[in-house]
Amino acid sequence: MHIWHSFTEAQHGLGQKATAISIGTFDGVHRGHQAIVGELCRQARERSLVSLVITFAQHPSSIVKGDAPPLLLPVEERLELLGALGVEAELLVEFDAALAASSPETFVREYLQAKLGLNLLVIGHDFRFGAGGCGDADFLTGLGPSLGFSVIEVPPVILNGTVVSSTAIRWALAAGDVKTAARFLGRIFAVRGQVVTGQRRGQTLGFPTANIRLAPGALWPRFGVYLVLITFGQEKHYGVANVGVKPTFGRNEPGIEVFLFRYQGNLYHKMIEASFLGFLRPEKHFDKVADLQAQIRADIEQAGILLSRGIDGLETGDEGRAMLPGP
Numbered sequence: 001m002h003i004w005h006s007f008t009e010a011q012h013g014l015g016q017k018a019t020a021i022s023i024g025t026f027d028g029v030h031r032g033h034q035a036i037v038g039e040l041c042r043q044a045r046e047r048s049l050v051s052l053v054i055t056f057a058q059h060p061s062s063i064v065k066g067d068a069p070p071l072l073l074p075v076e077e078r079l080e081l082l083g084a085l086g087v088e089a090e091l092l093v094e095f096d097a098a099l100a101a102s103s104p105e106t107f108v109r110e111y112l113q114a115k116l117g118l119n120l121l122v123i124g125h126d127f128r129f130g131a132g133g134c135g136d137a138d139f140l141t142g143l144g145p146s147l148g149f150s151v152i153e154v155p156p157v158i159l160n161g162t163v164v165s166s167t168a169i170r171w172a173l174a175a176g177d178v179k180t181a182a183r184f185l186g187r188i189f190a191v192r193g194q195v196v197t198g199q200r201r202g203q204t205l206g207f208p209t210a211n212i213r214l215a216p217g218a219l220w221p222r223f224g225v226y227l228v229l230i231t232f233g234q235e236k237h238y239g240v241a242n243v244g245v246k247p248t249f250g251r252n253e254p255g256i257e258v259f260l261f262r263y264q265g266n267l268y269h270k271m272i273e274a275s276f277l278g279f280l281r282p283e284k285h286f287d288k289v290a291d292l293q294a295q296i297r298a299d300i301e302q303a304g305i306l307l308s309r310g311i312d313g314l315e316t317g318d319e320g321r322a323m324l325p326g327p
Contacts, residue, residue: 001089004090008115014050018049020120021052022122023127024053026078029073029081030072031164032157036122039152040122041085055078056092057093057094071217072170077192104140108140108149113147124153170219172184174221176221178277181276190274193214193215195272207259209242209257209258223282224279225279226243227276228240229275232271237263239258239261240258241257241259242258243255261303280303
Protein backbone atom coordinates (compact mmCIF):
# COMPACT_ATOMS: atom_id res chain seq x y z
CA MET A 1 0.00 0.00 0.00
CA HIS A 2 1.20 3.50 -0.86
CA ILE A 3 0.65 6.53 1.40
CA TRP A 4 1.07 9.93 -0.23
CA HIS A 5 0.94 13.35 1.41
CA SER A 6 0.20 15.68 -1.51
CA PHE A 7 -1.64 15.60 -4.82
CA THR A 8 1.65 16.11 -6.64
CA GLU A 9 3.25 13.16 -4.84
CA ALA A 10 0.24 11.00 -5.66
CA GLN A 11 0.32 12.11 -9.31
CA HIS A 12 3.95 11.01 -9.64
CA GLY A 13 3.24 7.75 -7.85
CA LEU A 14 0.28 6.86 -10.03
CA GLY A 15 1.87 7.74 -13.35
CA GLN A 16 -0.78 7.18 -16.02
CA LYS A 17 -2.87 4.72 -14.02
CA ALA A 18 -6.60 5.36 -13.74
CA THR A 19 -8.22 5.34 -10.32
CA ALA A 20 -11.31 4.53 -8.34
CA ILE A 21 -11.52 7.11 -5.55
CA SER A 22 -13.37 7.59 -2.27
CA ILE A 23 -13.06 10.81 -0.29
CA GLY A 24 -13.79 11.51 3.35
CA THR A 25 -12.54 11.89 6.89
CA PHE A 26 -13.40 8.22 7.55
CA ASP A 27 -13.33 8.98 11.25
CA GLY A 28 -13.52 5.67 13.08
CA VAL A 29 -13.48 3.58 9.88
CA HIS A 30 -16.83 2.25 11.09
CA ARG A 31 -19.18 -0.17 9.35
CA GLY A 32 -20.57 2.55 7.10
CA HIS A 33 -17.05 3.44 5.98
CA GLN A 34 -16.21 -0.23 5.60
CA ALA A 35 -19.14 -0.63 3.19
CA ILE A 36 -17.89 2.28 1.06
CA VAL A 37 -14.28 1.09 1.01
CA GLY A 38 -15.37 -2.49 0.33
CA GLU A 39 -17.33 -1.35 -2.72
CA LEU A 40 -14.41 0.84 -3.82
CA CYS A 41 -11.99 -2.10 -3.74
CA ARG A 42 -14.42 -4.47 -5.45
CA GLN A 43 -15.12 -2.04 -8.28
CA ALA A 44 -11.43 -1.22 -8.68
CA ARG A 45 -10.56 -4.90 -9.11
CA GLU A 46 -13.34 -5.46 -11.63
CA ARG A 47 -12.37 -2.39 -13.69
CA SER A 48 -8.58 -2.75 -13.34
CA LEU A 49 -8.29 0.57 -11.51
CA VAL A 50 -6.13 1.64 -8.58
CA SER A 51 -8.23 1.93 -5.41
CA LEU A 52 -7.39 5.25 -3.75
CA VAL A 53 -8.79 6.80 -0.58
CA ILE A 54 -8.37 10.53 0.01
CA THR A 55 -8.60 11.49 3.66
CA PHE A 56 -7.70 14.50 5.76
CA ALA A 57 -5.19 15.10 8.53
CA GLN A 58 -7.81 17.06 10.47
CA HIS A 59 -11.60 17.17 10.51
CA PRO A 60 -12.88 19.52 7.74
CA SER A 61 -15.25 21.14 10.24
CA SER A 62 -12.24 22.69 11.95
CA ILE A 63 -11.80 24.86 8.83
CA VAL A 64 -15.39 25.17 7.59
CA LYS A 65 -17.03 25.81 10.97
CA GLY A 66 -14.06 26.74 13.13
CA ASP A 67 -14.74 23.80 15.43
CA ALA A 68 -14.66 20.03 15.11
CA PRO A 69 -15.60 17.01 17.20
CA PRO A 70 -12.83 14.90 18.73
CA LEU A 71 -11.70 12.22 16.32
CA LEU A 72 -12.49 8.59 17.03
CA LEU A 73 -9.08 7.55 15.69
CA PRO A 74 -5.68 9.21 15.33
CA VAL A 75 -4.58 9.63 11.72
CA GLU A 76 -2.03 6.80 11.87
CA GLU A 77 -4.61 4.28 13.08
CA ARG A 78 -7.13 5.47 10.50
CA LEU A 79 -4.65 4.87 7.68
CA GLU A 80 -3.75 1.49 9.16
CA LEU A 81 -7.37 0.32 9.25
CA LEU A 82 -8.14 1.62 5.75
CA GLY A 83 -5.12 -0.27 4.45
CA ALA A 84 -6.31 -3.43 6.19
CA LEU A 85 -9.54 -3.19 4.17
CA GLY A 86 -7.56 -3.66 0.95
CA VAL A 87 -7.04 -0.10 -0.31
CA GLU A 88 -4.04 0.10 -2.65
CA ALA A 89 -3.20 3.76 -2.04
CA GLU A 90 -4.03 6.51 0.44
CA LEU A 91 -3.65 10.25 0.03
CA LEU A 92 -3.50 12.19 3.29
CA VAL A 93 -3.95 15.90 2.69
CA GLU A 94 -4.23 19.02 4.80
CA PHE A 95 -7.75 20.38 4.61
CA ASP A 96 -7.19 24.12 4.43
CA ALA A 97 -9.17 27.24 3.55
CA ALA A 98 -8.15 27.10 -0.12
CA LEU A 99 -9.40 23.53 -0.47
CA ALA A 100 -12.62 24.37 1.37
CA ALA A 101 -13.23 27.32 -0.99
CA SER A 102 -12.74 25.30 -4.20
CA SER A 103 -15.85 24.83 -6.28
CA PRO A 104 -16.86 21.18 -6.70
CA GLU A 105 -16.21 21.25 -10.45
CA THR A 106 -12.78 22.85 -10.02
CA PHE A 107 -11.81 20.24 -7.44
CA VAL A 108 -12.91 17.37 -9.67
CA ARG A 109 -11.24 18.78 -12.80
CA GLU A 110 -7.96 20.08 -11.36
CA TYR A 111 -7.32 17.56 -8.62
CA LEU A 112 -9.21 14.31 -9.10
CA GLN A 113 -9.10 14.14 -12.88
CA ALA A 114 -5.92 16.01 -13.88
CA LYS A 115 -3.70 14.74 -11.08
CA LEU A 116 -5.23 11.44 -10.01
CA GLY A 117 -6.71 9.96 -13.18
CA LEU A 118 -10.26 9.71 -11.84
CA ASN A 119 -12.36 7.03 -13.54
CA LEU A 120 -14.79 6.08 -10.78
CA LEU A 121 -15.93 7.91 -7.65
CA VAL A 122 -17.45 5.83 -4.84
CA ILE A 123 -19.29 7.93 -2.24
CA GLY A 124 -21.51 7.54 0.79
CA HIS A 125 -25.16 8.54 0.96
CA ASP A 126 -24.41 11.84 2.75
CA PHE A 127 -21.30 12.85 0.79
CA ARG A 128 -20.90 16.57 0.11
CA PHE A 129 -17.82 18.62 -0.79
CA GLY A 130 -16.67 21.91 -2.27
CA ALA A 131 -17.58 25.49 -1.42
CA GLY A 132 -20.92 25.58 0.36
CA GLY A 133 -21.08 21.79 0.37
CA CYS A 134 -22.90 21.86 -2.99
CA GLY A 135 -20.97 18.94 -4.48
CA ASP A 136 -23.37 16.10 -3.75
CA ALA A 137 -24.33 12.86 -5.50
CA ASP A 138 -26.67 14.58 -7.98
CA PHE A 139 -24.01 17.13 -8.95
CA LEU A 140 -21.36 14.44 -9.45
CA THR A 141 -23.66 12.18 -11.44
CA GLY A 142 -24.48 15.08 -13.74
CA LEU A 143 -20.84 16.10 -14.14
CA GLY A 144 -19.48 12.59 -14.70
CA PRO A 145 -20.39 12.02 -18.38
CA SER A 146 -18.72 15.22 -19.58
CA LEU A 147 -15.49 14.42 -17.71
CA GLY A 148 -15.42 10.69 -18.30
CA PHE A 149 -16.02 9.29 -14.82
CA SER A 150 -18.87 7.42 -13.20
CA VAL A 151 -20.34 7.60 -9.69
CA ILE A 152 -21.51 4.88 -7.32
CA GLU A 153 -23.43 5.94 -4.22
CA VAL A 154 -23.28 3.39 -1.38
CA PRO A 155 -26.41 3.28 0.81
CA PRO A 156 -26.09 3.76 4.57
CA VAL A 157 -25.54 0.85 6.93
CA ILE A 158 -28.48 0.66 9.34
CA LEU A 159 -28.30 -1.34 12.57
CA ASN A 160 -31.25 -1.57 14.97
CA GLY A 161 -32.97 1.24 13.09
CA THR A 162 -30.02 3.66 13.41
CA VAL A 163 -27.78 4.85 10.59
CA VAL A 164 -24.20 3.98 11.47
CA SER A 165 -22.21 7.21 11.71
CA SER A 166 -19.30 8.72 13.61
CA THR A 167 -21.76 10.99 15.42
CA ALA A 168 -23.83 8.02 16.61
CA ILE A 169 -20.66 6.33 17.87
CA ARG A 170 -19.61 9.45 19.77
CA TRP A 171 -23.04 9.62 21.41
CA ALA A 172 -22.78 5.96 22.43
CA LEU A 173 -19.32 6.44 23.93
CA ALA A 174 -20.44 9.61 25.74
CA ALA A 175 -23.07 7.43 27.42
CA GLY A 176 -20.59 4.66 28.24
CA ASP A 177 -22.44 2.36 25.84
CA VAL A 178 -19.37 0.58 24.50
CA LYS A 179 -21.50 -2.33 23.27
CA THR A 180 -23.39 -0.13 20.78
CA ALA A 181 -20.19 1.67 19.81
CA ALA A 182 -18.57 -1.70 19.09
CA ARG A 183 -21.53 -2.85 17.02
CA PHE A 184 -21.35 0.32 14.90
CA LEU A 185 -17.56 0.26 14.59
CA GLY A 186 -17.38 -3.43 13.69
CA ARG A 187 -14.69 -3.82 16.35
CA ILE A 188 -14.37 -3.09 20.02
CA PHE A 189 -13.62 0.55 20.78
CA ALA A 190 -9.98 0.91 21.79
CA VAL A 191 -7.39 3.57 22.54
CA ARG A 192 -3.62 3.42 22.29
CA GLY A 193 -1.13 5.27 24.40
CA GLN A 194 2.13 5.15 26.29
CA VAL A 195 2.32 4.08 29.93
CA VAL A 196 3.67 6.97 31.98
CA THR A 197 4.62 7.45 35.60
CA GLY A 198 1.65 8.51 37.70
CA GLN A 199 1.31 9.40 41.37
CA ARG A 200 1.51 5.72 42.40
CA ARG A 201 -1.74 5.95 44.35
CA GLY A 202 -2.89 2.60 42.99
CA GLN A 203 0.10 0.92 44.55
CA THR A 204 -0.61 2.42 47.97
CA LEU A 205 -4.24 1.27 47.65
CA GLY A 206 -3.12 -2.29 46.97
CA PHE A 207 -4.03 -2.17 43.26
CA PRO A 208 -0.98 -1.14 41.18
CA THR A 209 -2.06 0.57 37.98
CA ALA A 210 -0.70 1.65 34.62
CA ASN A 211 -1.40 5.24 33.58
CA ILE A 212 -2.01 5.67 29.85
CA ARG A 213 -1.22 8.94 28.11
CA LEU A 214 -3.46 9.55 25.10
CA ALA A 215 -2.59 11.68 22.10
CA PRO A 216 -3.83 15.30 22.17
CA GLY A 217 -7.36 15.59 20.77
CA ALA A 218 -8.21 11.95 21.48
CA LEU A 219 -11.82 11.03 22.20
CA TRP A 220 -12.61 10.23 25.84
CA PRO A 221 -15.46 7.84 26.55
CA ARG A 222 -17.78 8.56 29.47
CA PHE A 223 -15.86 8.96 32.70
CA GLY A 224 -16.19 5.82 34.77
CA VAL A 225 -14.88 2.32 35.32
CA TYR A 226 -14.68 -0.27 32.53
CA LEU A 227 -13.73 -3.85 31.94
CA VAL A 228 -10.86 -3.71 29.42
CA LEU A 229 -8.54 -5.94 27.46
CA ILE A 230 -4.97 -4.63 27.44
CA THR A 231 -2.67 -5.59 24.55
CA PHE A 232 1.07 -4.95 24.25
CA GLY A 233 3.37 -6.90 21.99
CA GLN A 234 2.02 -10.45 21.88
CA GLU A 235 0.52 -10.25 25.37
CA LYS A 236 -3.14 -9.76 26.28
CA HIS A 237 -4.47 -9.21 29.80
CA TYR A 238 -7.89 -8.35 31.18
CA GLY A 239 -8.29 -5.60 33.73
CA VAL A 240 -10.38 -2.70 34.96
CA ALA A 241 -9.77 0.88 33.86
CA ASN A 242 -10.79 4.13 35.49
CA VAL A 243 -11.37 6.88 32.94
CA GLY A 244 -11.62 10.35 34.42
CA VAL A 245 -10.17 12.76 36.94
CA LYS A 246 -9.98 10.56 40.12
CA PRO A 247 -12.23 12.94 42.16
CA THR A 248 -11.44 11.25 45.49
CA PHE A 249 -7.96 12.80 45.27
CA GLY A 250 -8.97 16.31 44.21
CA ARG A 251 -8.93 17.92 40.80
CA ASN A 252 -6.76 16.12 38.24
CA GLU A 253 -6.27 16.14 34.51
CA PRO A 254 -8.34 13.43 32.78
CA GLY A 255 -6.50 10.15 32.48
CA ILE A 256 -6.86 6.39 32.06
CA GLU A 257 -5.62 4.22 34.89
CA VAL A 258 -5.63 0.43 34.42
CA PHE A 259 -5.33 -2.42 36.91
CA LEU A 260 -4.42 -5.70 35.19
CA PHE A 261 -5.56 -9.02 36.62
CA ARG A 262 -2.75 -11.37 37.65
CA TYR A 263 0.01 -9.31 36.03
CA GLN A 264 3.30 -8.58 37.80
CA GLY A 265 5.45 -7.06 35.04
CA ASN A 266 6.67 -3.54 34.39
CA LEU A 267 4.69 -1.59 31.79
CA TYR A 268 6.42 1.78 32.08
CA HIS A 269 7.06 3.45 28.70
CA LYS A 270 5.36 0.63 26.77
CA MET A 271 2.80 1.45 24.08
CA ILE A 272 -0.38 -0.40 24.98
CA GLU A 273 -3.88 -0.67 23.63
CA ALA A 274 -6.97 -0.72 25.85
CA SER A 275 -10.12 -2.28 24.36
CA PHE A 276 -13.28 -1.29 26.23
CA LEU A 277 -15.42 -4.38 26.80
CA GLY A 278 -18.02 -3.21 29.29
CA PHE A 279 -19.09 -0.22 31.40
CA LEU A 280 -19.14 -1.03 35.13
CA ARG A 281 -20.10 2.25 36.82
CA PRO A 282 -19.73 6.04 36.64
CA GLU A 283 -16.75 7.72 38.26
CA LYS A 284 -17.58 9.03 41.73
CA HIS A 285 -16.04 10.67 44.79
CA PHE A 286 -15.38 8.69 47.96
CA ASP A 287 -15.03 10.39 51.34
CA LYS A 288 -12.84 7.60 52.69
CA VAL A 289 -9.96 5.77 51.01
CA ALA A 290 -11.25 2.55 52.59
CA ASP A 291 -14.55 3.01 50.75
CA LEU A 292 -12.66 3.43 47.46
CA GLN A 293 -10.68 0.26 48.14
CA ALA A 294 -13.90 -1.65 48.79
CA GLN A 295 -15.39 -0.30 45.57
CA ILE A 296 -12.32 -1.33 43.55
CA ARG A 297 -12.67 -4.87 44.92
CA ALA A 298 -16.35 -4.81 43.91
CA ASP A 299 -15.42 -3.52 40.44
CA ILE A 300 -12.95 -6.37 39.98
CA GLU A 301 -15.57 -8.88 41.10
CA GLN A 302 -18.14 -7.44 38.68
CA ALA A 303 -15.59 -7.52 35.87
CA GLY A 304 -14.96 -11.20 36.59
CA ILE A 305 -18.69 -11.89 36.37
CA LEU A 306 -18.84 -10.17 32.97
CA LEU A 307 -15.93 -12.25 31.74
CA SER A 308 -17.53 -15.47 32.94
CA ARG A 309 -20.68 -14.60 30.99
CA GLY A 310 -18.77 -13.99 27.77
CA ILE A 311 -19.35 -10.21 27.74
CA ASP A 312 -22.61 -10.54 25.82
CA GLY A 313 -21.02 -12.35 22.90
CA LEU A 314 -18.16 -9.96 22.20
CA GLU A 315 -15.24 -11.79 20.68
CA THR A 316 -11.58 -10.84 20.99
CA GLY A 317 -9.49 -11.93 18.06
CA ASP A 318 -5.88 -13.01 18.26
CA GLU A 319 -4.87 -10.67 15.47
CA GLY A 320 -4.85 -6.89 15.64
CA ARG A 321 -7.66 -5.16 17.41
CA ALA A 322 -10.44 -6.91 19.25
CA MET A 323 -13.02 -7.67 16.57
CA LEU A 324 -16.72 -8.37 16.42
CA PRO A 325 -18.70 -10.86 14.34
CA GLY A 326 -20.77 -9.50 11.45
CA PRO A 327 -23.91 -7.41 12.06
